[in-house]
Amino acid sequence: MAEPASLKVSVWRGGEQGDFARYEVPARANQTVLDVVTHIQRELDPSLAYRFACRVGMCGSCAMTVNGRARWTCRTHVRKVVGADGELELRPLANLPVIRDLAADLAPFFDKWQRAQGRFQPKDAPDGAVPEDFVVVPPASKARREADAGIECIGCAVCYASCDVVAWNPDYLGPAALNRAWTLVNDVRDGAHGDRLDAVAGDAGCHSCHSTQSCTERCPKNLDPSSAIAGLKRRLFWDTLLGRR
């Protein structure tokens, strides 16, 4: 697509209540959306609040809503998302409180990782001490492959902002926390499977997921939280039906 000489960028300014400000930003080759935001803050309006750290798709801190869709802005090229007339619309992530401008408050997102027991609990050392011996985990085993499929999450909250169920039910744990729980349920070294399955069950947990797969569609790391949630449902279904819990 031919690139326009300049971009017309609408940027959300303010908190929950606010409005769009418009900026004209020079278009450049290989420009990312984060480059655009940085240009605005450094050259046009130093009061603009936004968040980033690594700039290479590792830290998960620069996610925003770009033209209506949650994306990691450091790895999103402008030419892939810009309209024909050079229009870009930037908002903070949806489904989260707005701190200011493009910075959303991720505290509720990470609180839910805790609620979903998204932390490793060594099986033979419940107090968190180092276990006495190594556990042999065959990399090709089914459980380990399930766990490996979900462990590259960078916690960017793109899935959480894209999830309809979070929008409908603010208590819903969300795709990332449930994906994390599923990796731990498949970790043979972990000793808190029962508690964790209790934590992720029910209306605020995996059972509310509609499997519409926006999380899987939009995960910048190409993870599949939707399948992880389906795995939790399957495990809880059989455990409940067979009286194992």
Add this chain to the structure above:
Amino acid sequence: MSTRGQTHLWVVQRVTAMILAVAVLVHLVTIIGAVRGGLSAAEILGRTRGNGAWFAFYAVFALSAGLHGAIGLRNMAAETIGLRGRGADIAWLAIGLVTAGFGIRAAYGLFA
């Protein structure tokens, strides 16, 4: 409701869905068979009256449909209009059982 109770509701909805998948098929095939050559009350009653198997089938069908529908409506009401809580849960359970009761009563009417 406890998360364990909510999990049980989900399991009930999935199991009733499996039952309904078979029951609806049997129901449709029966309808298509029954209307061939004209439909009469005498023909229907001839098939169902005193037949324990048909009564058991329709009783299970009605119970599954009642519970499945009420659990689904409970989820939809919670997500779309925020109707949640103990009172709503009791109401949905009652609606499910009453719906199933009507169905079972109708099946019994054809059996007795």
